[in-house]
Amino acid sequence: MRRVARVLIDSPLPQLDRIFDYAIPDELAADAAPGVRVKVPLRSAGRMIDGYLVEIVDLDTADRPLSELDAVVSPVPVLTPELYALARRAADRAAGSASDILRVAIPRRMVRAEKAWLAAGAREIAQVGAEAAQWAQRVLSAFPGLAEAVSAGERVAVDAPAHPVQPAPGLDVGAWAELLSAAAVQTLAAGRSAVLVVPDHRDQAQLEAMLEVHAPDRAVVRVDARQSAPERYAAYLRILDGTPCIVVGNRSAVYAPVHAPGLVALWDDGDPLLSEPLSPGVHARDAALLRQELEHSALVFAGHTRTTDVERLVGIGWVRSILAARRTSPRIVLSATREGESRGARVPSAAFAAAREALHEGPVLVQVSRPGFAPVLVCGDCRRPARCAHCAGPLRARRRGAVPECAWCGRSAAGWRCPHCESERFRMASSGSERTADELGRAFPGVRVIVADGEHPVSHVDARPSLVVATRGAEPIAAGGYRAVILLDGDRMLQAEDLRVGESCLRWWSNAAALARPGAPVHLVGVAGPVARALATWTQSAYARAELAERTPLRMPPTVRVASLTGGRPAVQHALTVLREEVPSLDDEAVLGPMAEGEGVRALVRFDYASGRAVTESLRAAVVADAVRARKAPKGRPAVPRNTLRVRVDVPDLDL
Incomplete structure (x- = not known):
């Protein structure tokens, strides 16, 4: 019998997605351990290649010669057996390679960060105070059975409270962050780790702010792509140190190999940012489901809306839906143009009056569909889309009176002429965030106007009266909550050629409505139909069930x-x-x-x-x-x- 190292090659080539056997030379026997990074020869390529030592077994290799390990790159076992099992399951389910999953889950090695971690020695176990434990129990008690479900390792879906809270003076976050933080603190108090997965850094900041108030010092570990390489590797090593912790991060955090996993929670799983764009493209929701099966930890799906994917799991009994003891919802108003008003009026009189009244007390949120001034231009005569003469890209206007430019190649369109009717006139076919801010600024003279979109990121606004014009998903948090919310361009959003456009619109509008102060009006402008009714009655789960019923005979995902x-x-x-x-x-x-x-x-x-x-x-x-x-x-x-x-x-x- 001979000791043999079984190695997973770190390669994008699909034919190398399997375990290779290598002999362990005597000089590497002390450092060769399961989980470490190694270098091995690859005969077919005639070169050395990186890999992970998955396990060491005793095999009879008399009938076949084996190449030897070339080097042990690091003595730190960065690949745990649980992480490898999850990567293998996720890759097989997605017809991909396990090494592609591990490339997302395990950061690149940073020597200085590794040496600092090795020198730090053992870390003390974080202790949850009695006051924090009581706070977590009080928050979770608003959802009867949720605390017990988390402790028992169940799979549950929760419709999060739709209002802002203040965990500390001057600190405003969504109530959903309070709920997930309470579940994480309860899990940590039981001596187990929690992993909280959110779509972007804005959601992550809310969780971190809440946990800073209630979680023990140094118990929270941040994991996201915005960290520098040394910071991310240091955070990964902290997760591996054998003590319970709370991991907060984006989609890759779902793979965090925490000690004694007790909870994995996903916030807003309908957000496309939780879908991994890199091969094999495993969604964080699917990875979390696979992880729960392997580790038997609790799994919580939380959101202001319910995706059809989660609702399907609820319908078949794989996930249990837990309702709040007391149902609360924002005050939704379906605004339409009244008799005598122009049908082209972008803001009906009812919504306009609500905004004017709310501005006496504080900020008002106006959600629009697109950034920029005029994202879409058309010919002023024939109304056909205005296209760039060089690349056929769409033309846009950055400000009123400016020469249009191409959204693809950036060339200016001075002297443009319509190829269909020879007209030289443009017409603005849509209003972006900047144009909306310009129009509202003239309608409300003397009121501060704030633009929040991809080019103008804003995370928080104070309680002073202001008009906050934000694109969907870029809405900042207001101190004390918005005094009114106006949802514009809903009809245009629903016209997108997308199977899930109804789900997406309902999610965008619900997340914006949840930023309003309790009792503040939320006006959805110019939209009717099932999506508008679901928002007005705050029955997003029922809308998801109806969507599933319509897709089943058509064999549309997620029914297949x-x-x-x-x-x-x-x-x-x-x-x-x-x-x-x-x-x-x-x-x-x-x-x-x-x-x-x-x-x-x-x-x-x-x-x-x-x-x-x-x-x-x-x-x-x-x-x-x-x-x-x-x-x-x-x-x-x-x-x-x-x-x-x-x-x-x-x-x-x-x-x-």
């Missing part, structure tokens, strides 16, 4: 899973042929396409959850088979790998 195949036509056709042979449960309507896309084609495969494993295994095998083939190259030149087939599983929208 969808995989996207892109690449050369022969590769896609071959993958589909093999898939149909290996998964006979797929019917004739399961495959959509292939359709031309760029230089290749794209096909969509719809399949039931029960067939998921068989489908992903077949697609992954097709990707590997395509990667190992090589095109014939001219004499004297190396072969060029084909590897044109790309697979993305769990595509949320069929039109992607």
